[in-house]
Each structure stands twice: as C-alpha cells, then as structure tokens.
Amino acid sequence: MSHHAATVSGSTWVARWAGVLLCLAVAVIHVVDQGGITATRDPHYIGVAYHVLEIAAVVAAVLLIVGLVRLGWLLAAMVAVGPLLGYVLSRGPGLPDYSDDVGNWTEPLGLVSLAVEGALLLLSIPLFMRSLRRRT
Template sequence: MRSFVLDRQAFTLRWVLAPAALVAAAAHVPVIGPHLTEAPYMGVLFVVLTAACVALAVAAMVRDTMAVYALAALTCTLAIVGYIATRLVAFPMLADDVGNWFEPMGVLSVGSEAIVVVTAGLAFRAVGGRAQVHDSSGDGSPLPV
C-alpha cells in the first residue's frame, strides 16, 4: 500500500508554491557573494537554501507530493527563523544585521518563504479529510483520522 505522502496530489497550489520558492531562491542570489566573503558560513547556507528552493519548485511542478510540501514548509520555515535570529542576535561576522528588519532582499525572501509555508499548510489541510490511518490488526481496515 502506498502512502498518501508520496502520491501525486495534483493541487493547483503548486502554481503558488513553485513561483514563491523560485522568488525565495532568487532573492538570495545577490547576497551570496558578499556573504561568502564576509561570513562564509552564511554564504554557504545561502547557496544550500537557494539550491533547495529551486529543487523544491521543480519537484512541486513535476510531482507535487505531500513530501514536497512538507520539505518546502520545513525549508522555508527554517529560513524565516534564521532571518529572525540574525535580526535579534549578533551572529559571528554578521553583527551589522541586528535590527536591520527591512533590508529589501530580506523582506522579499521572508515574504516569499512565508507564502511557501502558508501554501504548504493549505495543502496539508486539503488532504486532512482524505488521509486514512490503517490499524495494525492486519485486516487492512482504515481508521478515520
């Protein structure tokens, strides 16, 4: 038996999630170079985040499974938490970011990441009524969720 987590959902939500993930990726590209120079650890994290957002956008368009929505939500939530953390606490080599809440690329990235998180949440809500849990008695009968 296949899990609904890996089944294609064919949501129209992918048409929101994919562009938002691409905008999040694009918003990080201009700051990768400066961060690789000033704070290499953050520059590398931006490279990883950019690649992840592009991969998730492609995955959402090719096969929009609940696993894709879950990974997109996790990735973008962590990015938002990272943004908030760097605005509240002085990170090594990034002390000048503290209090700089309205840096244009930061606002763009957080906004697009928030759209990804909300869209993924809507996808989870949509499957909530369709998901079933099978009991372990062995007869395969579904239990309501």
C-alpha cells in the same frame, strides 16, 4: 477519484504552481542578496547556508512540478522556515561572526523575502498536512 487526479485537479494544481513560483522566488532573492550565483557570503557558514537554501528551493519546486507533493510541500515548508528563522536571528541577537544585519529590520530585500517566505509557509503547511491524510 484517483490520487493522481486529485493531485493535478483544479485548485491543487494552482497551489502547486504557486508553491513552485514562491520557492523559486526564495532562491532568486537569496542569490541577489549574496551577490550572484557564484558568490558566497561571509562568514563561510552563512554563505554555505545560502547555497543550501537555494538548492533546496529549486529541488522543492521540481518535486512539486513532477507530482511528488508530500515531499515537495515538506521541503517547501523548510525552505520558508529556514530563512525566516535566519532573518530573526541575524537581525535580533546576531549570529556568530555575523553582526552586519543586527537591528536592520527594514531592509527592503529582507522585507520582500519575509513576505515571500511567509506566503510559502502559509501555503505549504496546510497542503503538506492534507497530503499526509491521503493514501498514496
């Protein structure tokens, strides 16, 4: 079976579209949380991180759609891990010049974000690892 046929067949195609939707959901959640696509959160580095995450999520979705699955799954995993780490740090010890969310573990949008990012991570890691075993 050719690499292309294996990439777009059956469950892999479904997984790719699930990854696309989860990546786009991460982007949308963070756009909503920052107050819109043109808004930037304070402090400035948090706002920049949000924009980088949103762009990376869209790029990962596009890579998965066009069939660049190895790079797409790798970027999708990073799109999942980044905000998961940010959630823990911002709610736990806090971040420099950013303590608004310390202790706010049950914010509804934050919990939705955790669920989406967790699902994306659970999907992307094994599929990225599988892509490494395939010859391209």
